[in-house]
Every structure is written in structure tokens, then in C-alpha cells.
Amino acid sequence: CSSDLAVILAVYLSRRLSRPIRAVTAAAHELARGNLAVSLPVTSRDEIGRLTTALNELSIELQKTDQLRKELIANVSHELRAPLTVIRGYAETVRDVTWPDDTKRQAQLTLISDEATRLTGVVRDILDYSRLQAGVEKIRQTEFPLRPLLEQVMGRYEQAAQSAGLSILLHSPDVTVVFDQARLIQVLHNLINNAIDHAAPGTAVALNVQVQQGRCRIVVRNQGETIEPDELGRIWERYHRADHAGSRPLGTGLGLAIVRSILEQHRVSFGVSSDKGVTEFWFETHCPEKQDT
Numbered sequence: 001c002s003s004d005l006a007v008i009l010a011v012y013l014s015r016r017l018s019r020p021i022r023a024v025t026a027a028a029h030e031l032a033r034g035n036l037a038v039s040l041p042v043t044s045r046d047e048i049g050r051l052t053t054a055l056n057e058l059s060i061e062l063q064k065t066d067q068l069r070k071e072l073i074a075n076v077s078h079e080l081r082a083p084l085t086v087i088r089g090y091a092e093t094v095r096d097v098t099w100p101d102d103t104k105r106q107a108q109l110t111l112i113s114d115e116a117t118r119l120t121g122v123v124r125d126i127l128d129y130s131r132l133q134a135g136v137e138k139i140r141q142t143e144f145p146l147r148p149l150l151e152q153v154m155g156r157y158e159q160a161a162q163s164a165g166l167s168i169l170l171h172s173p174d175v176t177v178v179f180d181q182a183r184l185i186q187v188l189h190n191l192i193n194n195a196i197d198h199a200a201p202g203t204a205v206a207l208n209v210q211v212q213q214g215r216c217r218i219v220v221r222n223q224g225e226t227i228e229p230d231e232l233g234r235i236w237e238r239y240h241r242a243d244h245a246g247s248r249p250l251g252t253g254l255g256l257a258i259v260r261s262i263l264e265q266h267r268v269s270f271g272v273s274s275d276k277g278v279t280e281f282w283f284e285t286h287c288p289e290k291q292d293t
Contacts, residue, residue: 020048027055036062086115126254128186132261139180139265143288146209146216147172149181153188154207157196165201172209177216178286183262188220190255191281195222198279216287219280227274235272236260259283 020043027038038059040052090108098104154170161168177184188207195205203223210217227235236256263270263283270283 020044020052024048024051024055027059031055031059031062036066084119087112087119090115128254128258132258132265139183139262141178141180141266143176143178144181146175146177146285149184150188150207150209153185153192157192157205161196161205164196164199166196166199167204169204169206170208171206173211175209175211175216175287178288179266180262183266184285187259187262187283188218190259191220194255194281195220195279198222198224200224200277211287214287216285217282218285219282221278221280223277224279226277227272227279232272232274 023040027040030038036059039056042049042052042056090112094105094108094112098108150170150172154168157168192205192207199205199222206219206221208219208221210219236259259281260270266285268284268286270281272279272281274280
């Protein structure tokens with residue numbers, strides 16, 4: 001009788017131990033076949049449980065990498081075609097038609113250079129957006145003083161604003177915020193670039209900070225043609241460009257989508273308003289109150 005119990009116990013234990021091993025083996029084969037959405041329940045804290053956890057984590061990382069690959073392919077195929085076509089077209093024109101005419105040749109070479117510069121920006125934005133959407137880039141929030149960072153960013157645009165006939169205004173109290181500092185700079189660059197691109201000559205691009213109840217609202221304001229109400233809901237979409245009186249689209253079409261991705265990762269409020277020639281993009285950050293000691 002005792003021998004029968006031993007056999008039954010041995011069979012039970014072997015099945016109990018082999019079942020999760022078979023499940024992990026099957027899941028590994030699925031990953032090898034390209035089925036990356038593999039997830040197994042972790043039912044123990046022993047070596048099998050740790051192996052299952054590691055396999056689940058591998059599945060998640062592979063899915064992120066696959067999503068990054070898909071985003072890169074989609075973004076590259078969509079966005080690089082236009083500037084490459086322009087560069088090739090003007091290069092062929094210079095080679096075959098206008099090379100003896102110094103004025104036309106210089107103008108077309110300038111266009112080629114401008115498109116190549118824009119292409120560099122497109123590649124940078126594609127990489128940033130794809131990595132954000134795939135979850136590869138993790139935010140690293142720290143506490144830091146806000147005003148020096150704003151002064152540094154705004155200072156980079158003084159020459160560009162002056163060339164466009166604009167002035168730059170900054171109003172910010174001395175406060176401390178919690179945010180990913182590098183990502184905040186990226187958000188500000190995209191919003192200020194956008195404001196300068198669409199501001200009417202002779203006006204000002206303003207960056208204002210409002211503090212209320214532990215939150216800092218950062219507002220980028222410009223004066224120019226109003227964005228239509230039906231465009232406001234789509235302004236954050238990838239490759240969407242609002243039509244401003246038939247003007248040539250500016251930027252890469254990814255700037256505001258990158259801003260949205262960063263702000264959503266930080267789980268903060270953000271928005272845009274445009275009325276009577278004034279457009280404001282805004283977002284909030286956590287602004288810790290000073291504690292008395």
C-alpha cells in the first residue's frame with residue numbers, strides 16, 4: 001500500500017513540476033515563431049516562477065522592439081519621400097538645365113540645402129516619435145528650478161525671432177518643478193518653433209508660467225491667423241498640419257505629436273486654444289510647495 005502511495009505521489013509531483021516547464025518551453029517556441037504576445041501566469045516563487053517572470057519580461061521587451069520597428073517603417077516611408085523627391089528634382093535641374101545661370105543655380109542649390117536641413121530634422125523627429133510611441137524611452141523625472149531652463153531655451157530663439165520680425169517675451173516666477181528635464185526642453189522647443197512659424201510679423205511670442213495650487217501651467221502664446229475650431233481637435237495628430245490660408249506646411253508634421261506623447265507619459269494636462277488671432281498651447285507640471293523647516 002505504501003509503495004502504491006509513493007508511486008501516486010511521484011506521478012503527481014512529476015506532473016506538477018513538469019507542467020510549468022512544458023508551458024515555459026511552449027511559450028519560448030511561440031516567441032521563436034514570432035508570436036510576441038506571450039504571457040504566462042506566475043504561480044510560484046521558485047526557479048520556475050523566476051523563469052516564467054523572465055520570459056514574460058522578454059515578451060514585453062520584444063513587443064516594444066517590434067512596435068518601434070513598425071513605427072520607424074511607417075514614419076520613414078511616409079515622411080522621407082517628399083524631401084528626397086525635392087532634393088533629387090532640383091539636383092537634376094541644376095545638373096541638366098540651370099548650371100550655366102549663376103542666379104538660378106544658386107537659388108536652387110539653396111533650396112537643396114534647405115531641404116537637406118529639413119530632412120535632418122525629419123529623421124530626428126521620426127526617431128524621437130517612434131521611440132516614444134514604442135515605449136522604449138522612459139521618463140526620468142527630477143526636481144529642478146524652472147526659470148533658468150526657460151531663459152536658456154528662449155535665448156536660442158532670439159535670432160530666429162528677430163529674423164522673422166518678432167519679439168520674445170518671458171514671464172516666470174522662481175519656482176521648482178518636477179519633470180523630465182530633457183523632455184521638457186524638447187516640448188518647449190517644439191511649441192516655440194511652432195509659435196514662431198505661425199506668428200504674424202511685428203508681434204511677440206510669449207512664454208508665461210502661472211502657478212496655482214501646486215501646479216505650474218506653462219503657456220506658449222503667439223498672435224497670427226486663428227486655427228479653425230474643427231482643426232483644434234486634430235492638431236496633436238501625427239502628420240496633421242492645420243491649413244493656414246493655403247500656406248506651405250511648416251515643420252515635419254511630428255512636432256506636436258511628439259509633444260503629446262511626452263505629456264501623456266508624464267500624465268499631465270495639456271491643451272490648445274485659438275481665438276481672435278491669439279493661439280495658446282499650454283501644459284502643466286507638478287510644482288512642489290516649499291516646506292517650512
